[in-house]
Amino acid sequence: MVAVNMDASRHQYLTFMLADEEYGVDILTVQELRGWQETTPIPNAPSYVLGVINLRGVVIPIVDLRDRFGLERMEYGPTTVVIIVKVIASGKERVLGIVVDAVSEVYDIANSDLQPPPDMDGAISIDFITGLATMDKKMVILLDINRLVHEGILSKSKSPMPATAPATEAA
C-alpha cells in the first residue's frame, strides 16, 4: 500500500478491471470489497441493476458495470468482485455495490497528472470521467463515481412502465 498522502492535490485511486480496461475510483468512496452473492431482482429495473442484497441489515442495490458500459456480460462466480461504494447522490448518502472483473491496484495520482478525456461517443458519457492517467504505460480511466451513480445509474433506472420490455441500455 502506498503511504497516505495528505496533499490535497493528490488522490488515491482503487483500480479495477472491466474487460481489458482499467478503471479507477477515488479510494475514499470505497467502503469494502465483497465476493459475489445472489441478488434479489427488482421488477422493471434496467438490466444493469442486478437486484438488491442484504449488507448487514441494509438493503443495497448491485450494479453490473460491464452491462452499464455496454460490454459483454460475464458469468458471476465466487471470484467475481463487488466493490461497495458510498456515494452522495441527490443530497443523500447511498451505498451500492458495483460488480467488476477484478480489483487491480491502488495508485497515488497527482491531479496535475490527469489528462482530460477525449471527446468521444461511447456507452458512458465523458461527464462521468474525472480524467485519464498513465500508470506503468497503461491507461487508467478515473471515474467520477458520485456523478456516475447519480446521473448514470439512479436517474436512468426510472422504471419504464411494465408491458414494455425492461429497458436495455441504449449505447
Added chain:
Amino acid sequence: MAVDLDQFKQIFFEESFEGLETMETGLLGMTDGETNLDIVNDIFRAAHSIKGGSATFGFTAVASFTHVMEGLLDEMREGKRQADQTVINILLESVDEIRTLMTAYQNREDPDTDQAQLLQQKLEAIFGGSGNTAAAPEKESANKSEAAEENRLLGWHIEFTPHDNLLITGNDPALLLSELAYLGKMTMVMEDGALPPFTEMNPERCYLRWKIDLLGVNDEGTDAAQTEEAQIREIFEWVEDECDLVVKGIYPERKASDRRAGDRRQPGQLEDRRQSDRRTGPRRPDDKAPAAQPTTIRVDTNRIDALIDMVGELVITQSMLGQLGEDFDMSKLSRLKEGLEELERNSREIQDAVMKVRMQPISFAFNRFPRMVHDLSQKLGKKIRLELVGEDTEMDKTVMEKINDPLVHLVRNSLDHGLETPDKRIAKGKDEEGVVCLKAYHQGGSIVVEVSDDGNGLDRNKLFAKGVERGLIKETDVLTDEQIYMLLFAAGFSTAETLSDISGRGVGLDVVRRNIESLGGNVDVRSVLGEGTVFTIRLPLTLAVLDGQLLKVDGQTYVLPLNSIIESLQIDPNAISSLAGDAEVYQLRDAYIPMVSLSELFATGEEKPRGEEKHCALLVIVEWADKRIGLMVDDLLGQQQVVIKSLETNYERVPGLSGATILGDGTVSLILDISGIIEMSTRVREQAMNTRRATGKRNRVA
C-alpha cells in the same frame, strides 16, 4: 469547565411547549364567568415555570411577558378577578405569543417583540384596574437593558389632586404651584371636571386638580432635569395629608411608552395588526420550517421497565443456550428446543415492547383542535361543538406527526365549508349548534381516523359541474357518488366559492391525500346532502413492522401485507373469463374480479408466446380502498412478521413495491404494495387497449 447549556435549553423548550399546551387546554376548559381554581393553578404553574426557565436562559422577551401574564393569573387565583371571555381570550392570545417568541429563540432568531409589547399593553390595561403597581416596577426592570442614554431624566410629571378640605386647612394651591415654578419650566393643565354648578358650589371647598409638567429651563435658568424628587415633595410637605400627589420622572423611553399607551386607546389599531398577521399566515410555530432539531419522545417509565425486564430474560435464555452448546449431545435436544422457543418468545415480546415505545395516544394530535375550533367558531360566527372520540387510541409517533397537517386541513374544511351558520341550521330544522367529530379507532392492522360533521354535505351536482369546468371529467361521464367525491382530492379542485383565510387556499385536499398515501394509508369520503360529511383516513399502525404472507412468483419470494388479503383460492380454469380481449376476470361467487399476473407485471417470467399463458395455481384476492383484484401466484409460503426496510435509502422507489425485508436466511425479499399494483395493472390495461386501438386503426388504413 463550561456548562453546555444547550442540552438544558432543549429540555426547557420541550417542557415549555408542553406547558403552553397545558395552559391552552386549561383556558379552553374554563367557562365564562366561572373560575375553576384547579385549572387556574395549573395554568399559573405552567406560566411560572416558563418565566423562571426563560429568565435563566436569558430569553428576556418571554420572561418579562410571562411575568405580566402571571400577575393577571395570580389575581384570578386569589379570586380577585373572574375569568370572563375577554380575559380568557387575551390569555389565549398570550399563549400564542409566548409560543411564537419561544420558537424564535429555539431557532436562534431574534424574537419580534412588537406584538408581545402590544399584547403586554393589553394585559396591563385589564390588569391595571386593581394592581398596576405590582406590574410596573417589574416592567421597568425589564426595560433596564435600554441604553443608559434613554434613562436620562428630562423632567418631572406631577399630578396634584387636592382633597376638598385643602382650603379649609388654610393652604393655598396657588402658592404651592408658584413655588413649583422655581424648579423648572412649568406647563400646567387644570382640570375642573369636579366643579359643581355655581348654585351648589361651596366656596370653602377645593374642586380643582392640576397636571403639571416640569420640563426644560425656566426664566431663572433652573433646569427641570436638575431638580430632585425630594425638592418637589418638599413643596407639598404641608399638604401631604390633604391631597393626592403623583410625581413621576420623564424619560425619553417613558415618552415612547406613553405613545404606545396612546395606541392602546384606539383598539382598532391592535386589531389591524392582528389582521395583517393573519394575512401573512397564522403565527403558529409549526408554520415555520423549524431548524433541524433532534426529536425526542417521552415514554412511560413502566414501558421502559417492562423492556428492561424482558432484556433480562433474554440474557438468561442466552446464557442457558450458551451452556447447553458447550457440551451438547443429542440427549439435550429437547432442552435446546425449549430454549429456542423461549428465545423466540423473548424476542417477540421485546419487539412488541420496543414498538410500544414509539406508540403515543392520538390525543397528542387531537389536543390542538379545541383551540382551533374555539378560534374559528368565533371568527366564522358559527356555533360549533367539537367531539373527540377514542383519544387513547395509540399510533406510531412518526405517523402521528405526518397526519397532523392533513387532519388540520380536514377539520378546517368541515368548519368552514361543511357546517352552516346558526340561522341556516335553524331554518333547516337542525340544532343551531353544529357538531364536528374526530374519532379514532383500530381496525385490523390499521388505525382509522374519521373527521365528520353534521353540516351541509357534499352537493353531487355542484361537484360534477366543477369537475367538468376544471376539465377533470367529461360531461358525458357517468360517475358513481364515490367517484364524484374523489374529485375533491384532485389537484386544483376547490369548491369554495370565495377564498377565505381559513380554507380554500394554499394546500388543497390533493396534498392531504398525497401525504396520507405516502404513509401507506388512504382517505375516502362519504356524504349525505344536507346531513353531513365523513372523511375517513386509514393508516398502517406502524411503519416499521408488517405482518406478511410470503408467496412465490417465478421463483422469487415476495411479501404481501397480511391485512390486505381477503382470501386465497385454487384457480378453477372454468371461472376465468376474458373481458375485452385481453383482461381476464375471475368469477368469485357473484363478483367478477380482475386477475393480475405478477409475473407479467414485474416482467420476471420468461417471455411466452401469446395464447400460451402460464397458469398459476393460486389466486390471492386482495383489497385496497374497496378495490379488489386477484393476484396470480405460484405458491403460498408461511406467514411471518417482517421488518420493513426502505428501498429508497440506497436505491429508489419502485412502482408496485412498498419496500424490502430480510428473511430468516439473510436474503432480501420485496414487499408488495397493493395500491401500486392496482394502479399499475390499470395503466397496463389502458396501454394495451390503446396499442390495440392504434394497430387496429393502422391495419384499417393499410
